[in-house]
Amino acid sequence: MEKKKVFVITGATGSGKTTVARYLKKKYDMFKVITHTTRTPRSNEKDGVDYYFENRDSMQKLHLLEQVEYDHHWYGSSLEGLKQGWRNHQFDVIVLDTKGAITYKEKLGDQAVIIFLTVSHLKKLAERLKARGDLKKAITSRLNSAEYERDLTLPPELKGKAHVIVNDRWKETTAKLDRILRQK
Numbered sequence: 235m236e237k238k239k240v241f242v243i244t245g246a247t248g249s250g251k252t253t254v255a256r257y258l259k260k261k262y263d264m265f266k267v268i269t270h271t272t273r274t275p276r277s278n279e280k281d282g283v284d285y286y287f288e289n290r291d292s293m294q295k296l297h298l299l300e301q302v303e304y305d306h307h308w309y310g311s312s313l314e315g316l317k318q319g320w321r322n323h324q325f326d327v328i329v330l331d332t333k334g335a336i337t338y339k340e341k342l343g344d345q346a347v348i349i350f351l352t353v354s355h356l357k358k359l360a361e362r363l364k365a366r367g368d369l370k371k372a373i374t375s376r377l378n379s380a381e382y383e384r385d386l387t388l389p390p391e392l393k394g395k396a397h398v399i400v401n402d403r404w405k406e407t408t409a410k411l412d413r414i415l416r417q418k
């Protein structure tokens with residue numbers, strides 16, 4: 235039987251995690267796992283498509299595999315979300331902060347393929363958030379958060395266990411992703 239896997243896309247804010255997840259979904263028919271958050275939707279985001287948007291009460295009622303606080307908001311993902319994808323797809327793809335990625339590696343072992351994204355110049359991250367249309371106040375808060383600093387580097391727990399991609403040029407990034415997929 236084909237082995238079910240989850241591709242965990244992690245890294246700093248603005249590094250391109252969601253863009254990579256969309257690419258993998260489209261090109262490799264991966265199931266994009268929708269996670270839960272208490273933050274408010276961005277202008278182009280839809281409930282049930284980008285996230286399940288929750289409040290503190292509804293978030294606490296969920297049965298989650300892991301949950302984290304990121305820039306004063308809560309985020310979490312469920313085992314049910316993974317299983318939903320694996321019913322009809324060999325591969326799931328999920329976007330997580332580095333804390334979540336560590337949890338997935340610990341809990342799922344080889345079933346979790348970790349891809350850590352970075353950029354060669356940090357100023358690119360802020361530029362990308364601005365270009366994405368994030369509100370100035372949200373960008374400032376995020377860039378001053380402890381989680382932003384933390385997710386800039388590959389955590390020691392994932393050293394030797396993650397594919398690292400410098401996502402400066404999209405064409406090079408897709409070539410690297412395609413190479414990873416050829417090994418699976």
Ligand SMILES: Nc1ncnc2c1ncn2[C@@H]1O[C@H](COP(=O)(O)OP(=O)(O)OP(=O)(O)O)[C@@H](O)[C@H]1O
Nearest residue numbers: 246247248249250251252253362366401402403404
């Ligand atoms: N290689 C690239 N070159 C230029 N722009 C890019 C590249 N990859 C992604 N982007 C753009 O950067 C912006 C941020 O990308 P994306 O939303 O995928 O980041 P993210 O890591 O998911 O961010 P966050 O964690 O804040 O949600 C988007 O507007 C996206 O189109």
Ligand SMILES: Nc1nc2c(ncn2[C@@H]2O[C@H](COP(=O)(O)O)[C@@H](O)[C@H]2O)c(=O)[nH]1
Nearest residue numbers: 269270302304309310311329330331333334
């Ligand atoms: N550990 C988890 N991290 C998650 C989850 N859903 C999203 N995220 C990560 O949170 C930050 C902020 O996301 P944003 O959409 O507000 O920019 C980012 O690093 C996401 O990857 C989750 O369920 N668990």
